Amino acid sequence: MTLPHTSALFPDRHIPEPQQINFIVGTRMVDEQKLYLIELDSTFEGRVGDLLEAIDSRTNRRYLMMISDIEYAFPHKEEHAEMLDLLRRRSDKQVDESTFNALCKNQAVCILLGEIKTGQKTENGYRPNKYTTTAIRAREDIERVLVNEWQSGVRLGSLRIGREKRDKLPVCFSTTGLAGQRFLVVGQTGKGKSTAIRHLLDGHLRLMHSTQKKRQVGFLVDDFKMEYPFDTYNQSGQTVPGLVTTLPDIAKKKLVILTCYPDDCQEHKDQVREVLRTQIPLDSLSLSVFCDLTDLSEAQKNVVRLVEDSERVSVHQFFTDLFAKDEHGMPDTLIWGKRYGSMFYSSKGRTKARGGKEITEEEDVDQNLRDRLGFIRRAAQRLLNMPFTTRNDQAGNCIPKLLDYLREGCTVIVDKQRLEDHQRELLTVMLLYHLFRHNQQLASGNKDQRDQMIPVVVTVEEAQYLLSKDKVADPDSIFAKIAFTGRSYQIGLLAITQRPQAIQKELLGQFDGFLVLPLEHANDFRHLAEACSALSGYRNDLASAPIGGGVLAYGTPKQIVSLQIENYGMGKDDHSSTQH
Ligand SMILES: Nc1ncnc2c1ncn2[C@@H]1O[C@H](COP(=O)(O)OP(=O)(O)OP(=O)(O)O)[C@@H](O)[C@H]1O
Ligand SMILES: [Mg+2]
Numbered sequence: 001m002t003l004p005h006t007s008a009l010f011p012d013r014h015i016p017e018p019q020q021i022n023f024i025v026g027t028r029m030v031d032e033q034k035l036y037l038i039e040l041d042s043t044f045e046g047r048v049g050d051l052l053e054a055i056d057s058r059t060n061r062r063y064l065m066m067i068s069d070i071e072y073a074f075p076h077k078e079e080h081a082e083m084l085d086l087l088r089r090r091s092d093k094q095v096d097e098s099t100f101n102a103l104c105k106n107q108a109v110c111i112l113l114g115e116i117k118t119g120q121k122t123e124n125g126y127r128p129n130k131y132t133t134t135a136i137r138a139r140e141d142i143e144r145v146l147v148n149e150w151q152s153g154v155r156l157g158s159l160r161i162g163r164e165k166r167d168k169l170p171v172c173f174s175t176t177g178l179a180g181q182r183f184l185v186v187g188q189t190g191k192g193k194s195t196a197i198r199h200l201l202d203g204h205l206r207l208m209h210s211t212q213k214k215r216q217v218g219f220l221v222d223d224f225k226m227e228y229p230f231d232t233y234n235q236s237g238q239t240v241p242g243l244v245t246t247l248p249d250i251a252k253k254k255l256v257i258l259t260c261y262p263d264d265c266q267e268h269k270d271q272v273r274e275v276l277r278t279q280i281p282l283d284s285l286s287l288s289v290f291c292d293l294t295d296l297s298e299a300q301k302n303v304v305r306l307v308e309d310s311e312r313v314s315v316h317q318f319f320t321d322l323f324a325k326d327e328h329g330m331p332d333t334l335i336w337g338k339r340y341g342s343m344f345y346s347s348k349g350r351t352k353a354r355g356g357k358e359i360t361e362e363e364d365v366d367q368n369l370r371d372r373l374g375f376i377r378r379a380a381q382r383l384l385n386m387p388f389t390t391r392n393d394q395a396g397n398c399i400p401k402l403l404d405y406l407r408e409g410c411t412v413i414v415d416k417q418r419l420e421d422h423q424r425e426l427l428t429v430m431l432l433y434h435l436f437r438h439n440q441q442l443a444s445g446n447k448d449q450r451d452q453m454i455p456v457v458v459t460v461e462e463a464q465y466l467l468s469k470d471k472v473a474d475p476d477s478i479f480a481k482i483a484f485t486g487r488s489y490q491i492g493l494l495a496i497t498q499r500p501q502a503i504q505k506e507l508l509g510q511f512d513g514f515l516v517l518p519l520e521h522a523n524d525f526r527h528l529a530e531a532c533s534a535l536s537g538y539r540n541d542l543a544s545a546p547i548g549g550g551v552l553a554y555g556t557p558k559q560i561v562s563l564q565i566e567n568y569g570m571g572k573d574d575h576s577s578t579q580h
Helices: 078-089 097-104 140-150 193-210 248-254 262-271 287-293 298-310 315-323 333-344 347-354 367-384 399-407 421-443 447-451 478-484 505-509 522-531 533-543
Strands: 023-030 033-039 051-056 061-072 106-117 120-122 133-137 154-161 164-173 182-186 218-223 255-259 274-277 411-415 456-460 491-497 513-516 549-554 559-564
Touching: 033 061, 033 533, 051 106, 051 140, 061 140, 061 533, 078 097, 106 140, 120 140, 140 154, 140 164, 140 559, 154 193, 154 549, 164 549, 164 559, 182 193, 193 218, 193 248, 193 411, 193 491, 218 399, 218 421, 248 255, 248 262, 255 262, 262 274, 274 399, 287 298, 287 315, 287 367, 287 421, 287 478, 298 333, 298 367, 315 333, 315 367, 333 347, 333 367, 399 411, 399 421, 411 421, 421 447, 421 456, 421 478, 421 491, 505 522, 513 522, 513 533, 522 533, 533 549, 533 559
Parallel strands: 182 491, 182 513, 218 411, 218 456, 255 274, 255 411, 456 491
Antiparallel strands: 023 033, 023 133, 033 106, 051 061, 051 133, 061 106, 106 120, 154 164, 154 559, 513 549, 549 559
């Protein structure tokens, strides 16, 4: 057997121009992602975020790479260090240039973004060969391929290459596609989460206003500062325009304010479609959701569950009986014996019942019931004391109107400004519960019914509380339902947080997309990269990005792009959206 001559394996040698002698010299695994090491020519200055176009002269394939870090190409041995030290101190000493350059060489640690073929980025499974692949700085027409996948929907920002933005290469994002998906906006405080949401809402409002489609997508948006609809100030004292200012005509048709304190926005009444008072009847909740929302003990919850499982009375009747008092103002336990049957009898009551006699006295009813009902009543009372709950329909119910607005594709801003933390969370859960119930009932129906489901995106601030480990642990709870089953009910969750680590890990791994802005702790990034491994090479890119810089990961498989988001309402044409 004769070995083929090496020239058959190795292409003809030609000497590349200086600045192009950037060879791929190896690979490295980091967090399950393969990184390519490119030894840089000493005259080549690259920085984090730069794009490189690599050409493999053995196969003629071209690849697109992004520099995720720069480091020294060679570990300095002791004798090198001595030599360099000598050079530093003794100007008369010489070293030949190539040795010196080699010693000082850098290498770029790169992510492979894909193969470039006919102006597109593709993944064909080919990988660049070692030593025969050289890299040059990517030209502008190559940069374009990075935004190919991000051309429809609402404009969120422009392509970012390291610290530079490319105004002519918009990065867009489909807000309507979010219905039924889970998407996380994450970043340290002040890094532009709300600004990003503002762009999305702005674009979505325009889109819903211009579209003729019958099925529209509603947005239900948490607002802790009432910063989305109305003008606010940033820390430098500049006005940040609200949606009623940037889109005055559209806001009148498509923007709704849901608030416990309508008087607070009296002056804005005519700038929006409606200022709707938040009123959710207690008896519109199911009894199991009532249990999930209160801090009842297991024994107390069991009373409620027994009632629910017996299906003997309506929720409305349950609360009527719960609030009923005897002549001493105490819970009236006798009703419970009479109406709910043997499950609440005492042994005396059971004997009576066996003998065919009527339940007439308190002693006929289980003695523990009185205490338990007392607790349950106080828990119900606490829910009723929330500024957004009412006793029943007659006392006020905003849900039917809310559903109508969402069905029309309105953006509903939920005013949480004056609510306390636990009230904010409760309100989110109650609203989501109603959305779920509405869509769930229709989801299993025929096509007509399914068409009546309301596609909606719910934006949740401080989402780490709602999606925390202990909240979603019980698979039957409303929390788990919200977190895990939105997809089939066309309910999208746009979760916003500064603390991704507090979100249950398994759940985070199921998110469909991420907008990552700079983070506070290294651990936060690691937690995200474990949930979405495609992100892992972007850590330095993100850390070195200017304000408004972020990384967007979305789709299956995840497409990733670095982007620069404009400051809302401050630039020249920053809130223009490209829509399809
Ligand atoms: N894309 C951007 N370009 C320029 N400046 C920005 C950008 N995004 C945010 N800023 C500046 O940072 C300020 C805070 O931004 P924003 O309110 O969006 O942050 P946040 O992440 O929502 O903060 P918090 O966690 O406190 O809610 C803005 O008022 C603006 O001055
Ligand atoms: Mg914010």
